[in-house]
Amino acid sequence: MLFTATYYPLASATNFKRQSRLLTSIKLICLFALLIISGRLSAQVAATGALKGTVKTFDGKAAEYVNVTLTETNEGIATSQSGHYNLKNIKPGSYTLVASFIGLQTQTKQVTVTAGQTTTVNFVLSEGGKQLQEVYVQSAKHNKFLKKETEDVARLPLKNLENPQVYSVVTSELMKEQVVTSYVDGFKNIPGTGVPLVYNNGRTTLLSRGFVTGNFIRNSVAGYNFNSIDPADIEKIEAIKGPTGTLFNSSLASFGGLFNRVTKQPFETPRTEITYQTGSFDLNRLTADVNLPLNKDKTVLFRINTALHNEHSFQDAGFNRSFFVAPSLTYIVNDRLSVDIDAEIGNSNATSAYRLAPDIKGAIHNVKDLGIDYKRSFGNNGVDYLSRQIDIYGLIKYKISDNWKSQTMFNKTFSSTKGMVTQLSLVDSVKKIKQQVTQEDYPYYITNVQQNFIGDFKIGHFRNRVVAGLEYYNQKSNNTNVTVIMPAISYLTPGAAYNNFTADKVSALVAAAAPKVGDYVQNNQSSYAAYVSDVFNLTDRLNAMASIRVDRFDNKGAYTPADGKTTGNFKQTAWSPKLGLVYEVVKGQVSLFGNYMNGFNNVSSTSFDNSPFKPQYANQWEGGVKIDAWDHKISSTISYYNISVTNTTMDDPNHPGFSTQAGTQLSKGIEAELIANPFAGFNIVAGYAYNDSKITSAAPGTGIQGLRPANAGPARLANLWMSYRLTGGQLQGLGLGVGGNYGSQSFQTNTQTFKFVIPSYTTVDATVFYDKPKYRIGFKLDNLTNQKYWSFRLAPQNPTRGTLSLSIKF
Structure with a gap:
């Protein structure tokens, strides 16, 4: 059986020629199919366009993680570390291109996408005016857990280096990275807070400079929560250290400081x-x-x-x-x-x-x-x-x-x-x-x-x-x-x-x-x-x-x-x-x-x-x-x-x-x-x-x-x-x-x-x-x-x- 199976193809010149013609036909069919597919791909590429460009901050530096989005299709991408973006396979037409980043002024531009062409659109984003901490764009861009600039501590537009008081800030980005599901878990990142003290009804306190300190302040005013606090709505936690009776209600703070959510x-x-x-x-x-x-x-x-x-x-x-x-x-x-x-x-x-x-x-x-x-x-x-x-x-x-x-x-x-x-x-x-x-x-x-x-x-x-x-x-x-x-x-x-x-x-x-x-x-x-x-x-x-x-x-x-x-x-x-x-x-x-x-x-x-x-x-x-x-x-x-x-x-x-x-x-x-x-x-x-x-x-x-x-x-x-x-x-x-x-x-x-x-x-x-x-x-x-x-x-x-x-x- 083995000998016959091996020998049979070689024994017939007719069969050998038939196989050669069959292989040639298969090659021609594959080449023809490949040409059709390539043509269709080329046509598809030719039928769409692309957008690329850079996003920089107001000081001329590259801005990473900025969202660049087409409003009409909701398609988007985040900029790379060098501030570049590249949106491909966009149907020809007119679009609104939006560049946005929390703390920077959102910028929109009207663009036209042409089939088979790549259009370059660059952005320069200025600082936002809503919160002082976002003025430090580089902090958010590179040192992403650094958001020290806040008006809450001094009630004034005062930078950290200008402020004689000590404070810590835990950002929502850090809590997200740490998969925080409990509010008090965010306090693991604040020096000196220790293991949270949980009361019978879910209310929590922590330590600050050796004093028991409650969570009674929200957006710089009373947020007295007698129960547990859900972290879903927290943008940041500010731990302001030391006696703070001058600018904050002493009924809501301890001698060690206060926590402002x-x-x-x-x-x-x-x-x-x-x-x-x-x-x-x-x-x-x-x-x-x-x-x-x-x-x-x-x-x-x-x-x-x-x-x-x-x-x-x-x-x-x-x-x-x-x-x-x-x-x-x-x-x-x-x-x-x-x-x-x-x-x-x-x-x-x-x-x-x-x-x-x-x-x-x-x-x-x-x-x-x-x-x-x-x-x-x-x-x-x-x-x-x-x-x-x-x-x-x-x-x-x-x-x-x-x-x-x-x-x-x-x-x-x-x-x-x-x-x-x-x-x-x-x-x-x-x-x-x-x-x-x-x-x-x-x-x-x-x-x-x-x-x-x-x-x-x-x-x-x-x-x-x-x-x-x-x-x-x-x-x-x-x-x-x-x-x-x-x-x-x-x-x-x-x-x-x-x-x-x-x-x-x-x-x-x-x-x-x-x-x-x-x-x-x-x-x-x-x-x-x-x-x-x-x-x-x-x-x-x-x-x-x-x-x-x-x-x-x-x-x-x-x-x-x-x-x-x-x-x-x-x-x-x-x-x-x-x-x-x-x-x-x-x-x-x-x-x-x-x-x-x-x-x-x-x-x-x-x-x-x-x-x-x-x-x-x-x-x-x-x-x-x-x-x-x-x-x-x-x-x-x-x-x-x-x-x-x-x-x-x-x-x-x-x-x-x-x-x-x-x-x-x-x-x-x-x-x-x-x-x-x-x-x-x-x-x-x-x-x-x-x-x-x-x-x-x-x-x-x-x-x-x-x-x-x-x-x-x-x-x-x-x-x-x-x-x-x-x-x-x-x-x-x-x-x-x-x-x-x-x-x-x-x-x-x-x-x-x-x-x-x-x-x-x-x-x-x-x-x-x-x-x-x-x-x-x-x-x-x-x-x-x-x-x-x-x-x-x-x-x-x-x-x-x-x-x-x-x-x-x-």
Whole structure:
């Protein structure tokens, strides 16, 4: 068979000739088909045209990542690192070509595409006027995580190098790269903030210079959110360091500073981005960001951000299900007047965050030694609460003259929690845990109005930048609550009793509880403020800042209708000065600065004799250096601060349940931040904070004098994030990132008679992503080493967690 098959073709000359003719025919057919295909391709190419060109900034430098789009077809491309773009296969005709980049003035050109030809269209984009931080185009272009230029910190158009105050800014671009699905995860990039402290209703606080600092400010006015904050509407987070009582309401800040969340605002170019995220702990999250100009002149701009979030805890019980929507509208009335209106509306259903109180009479002094199962919640998904949040914000800007403008801001907030919130406490002598539940209905009502007049003028040869303002703030709350305690159970071997923690059993205990006078409490407090701040340029390199604020507080106290009594009511007046000096050693690149800042808190705690407390005052002295060099590729701030606090309140040892005002506190330390882009595509965000806090004077019997306050957190905190993305070639947009956070040992309780230790921690995170103009794919792994670590409330933090993010952009 094999021999015959091999020999047969050769044995016949006729067959050989037939095969030769067949091969020749096949070759001719293939050549003919190839000519037809080539002709069709050539005809197709000849039937279309192309557009190419460059995009440069106003200073003549190449602008990368600028979107170049044909309005009629919505086809587009982002410019390369050299600022070039090339749009191919465009049907002949007339088009509108748009070049846009956030912070630059959008530019449009009418173009004609001719078949078989490539038309060159170049753009030069000037700076945008809406936000000062976008003036640094090179920062956004290369060092993409550097957006230090903001008017929020000084309430003035002041560059970072001109400002004597220290602040950090976390951008939405950085949060997107890190696949942030929780608002507090963005704070990993701010030096000294530590592990977030999550309260029963989702409200969060973090550390700043050794002081617990809340998230109560939105767009520079009150944004008091008693519940969790969704990151979908966040453009950036600004961490302003040190006592800030001069330009911000002291009721919303701590002596360590404040966190200002700046929301996304409409812009001129239509754009939509829809993102779906899924991952560990049953995460399902869908977000949408839609931006539309509503008229042809683009004087009415609309944007809406929304999020649907569903996630379970890594523990055996615990969940968060929420819906969030944030519409915003900008109306540019004319070249002098504009109006911004936006809202944040959220509803959520969740279980309380884990909270554990140690036994101060017990023998265990370290959370690791308790032996509690890390993944055991001691909770139940039926013991939950509902929360609602409505924030309405308005901004009216009016240009009075070339030197003066008016800024009117208004905010109205409703924030409430209704349901069951929980906490846990230990009796470690018998290895038992008690589950405490508060059935509560707690609404907050906030009103905040500010009127600022901002001037930029010269007296002789000296430049003055001035802000003068008035502020009104009011906060009301009506608190209904009943607290019950479940029977204690073993925390090592709870057995069937573990399942006894149900909503029905809690409700029965609440119904049987004897009513108390304090089950319903009303609170009402107001403040009226006036302030002025002037930045005076002595030379083109040396400027001085002088500021003063006066506040009049009217706290009507806590009123209990049951007995008709009011406690904690007071009226006070407080003054807060601020001074600063900046000298630019290298103009536009290196500056030395120093500041004196004052802040105050009005104390509403209750003393045994019901006498009012004096305001707590904090005085900060700070000095350091700021660097913005190498074409904005290196930005760094290094500072030393010293904050002394007087009139500190603490528990009254002679009268349990009351407070006494007999203390002083000192908080000093070093902070350093680096934001760098050493070469194309490679970015670094790093920070280090050392804080030395102690109670320097305390009432006898409190047992805390000379010790570090437990709520000051770790003495040493560090953060690092490094990422690299390809900036050219076929895989442009492909990147990866890695980073982590470190915190030294800290205390949950720190007195001379009892200490409870929270161990140090180091976490490592990593991500990989592919970011293109039309879509983005990202995957993030948090806590790669599966580090076990805890918050100040002894809440176990997430183990290794993976999140996949898919985005469509059009």
